[in-house]
Amino acid sequence: MFLSNSTKVVVSKQQVSSNIGARVWNLIHEPRTFAELRATLLDEYDVDEARLESDLHTLLTQRADKDLVEIQG
Numbered sequence: 001m002f003l004s005n006s007t008k009v010v011v012s013k014q015q016v017s018s019n020i021g022a023r024v025w026n027l028i029h030e031p032r033t034f035a036e037l038r039a040t041l042l043d044e045y046d047v048d049e050a051r052l053e054s055d056l057h058t059l060l061t062q063r064a065d066k067d068l069v070e071i072q073g
Contacts, residue, residue: 003034003057003060003061003071004034004073005033005034005035006033006034006035006073007033007034007071007072007073008031008032008033008071008072008073009028009031009032009033009034009037009060009069009070009071009072010028010030010031010069010070010072020041020045020055020059021059023041023044024037024041024056024059024060027040028069031072034056034057034060037056038052038053038056041056
């Protein structure tokens with residue numbers, strides 16, 4: 001699955017597993033781009049940008065594979 005900076009992510013089922021995961025879940029109740037999610041999380045958490053981007057990609061891909069989120073675009 002390809003996630004670009006303009007890819008929008010929206011909720012399709014509810015599932016929360018971590019603090020950042022919970023924050024992502026709250027953010028995607030409205031469609032957000034991958035870039036918007038990354039920027040918001042970087043502003044809110046003291047985390048390495050490359051690590052955050054990798055973890056965010058993994059989280060969203062895993063949730064999409066389980067039909068918990070819908071990737072658009």
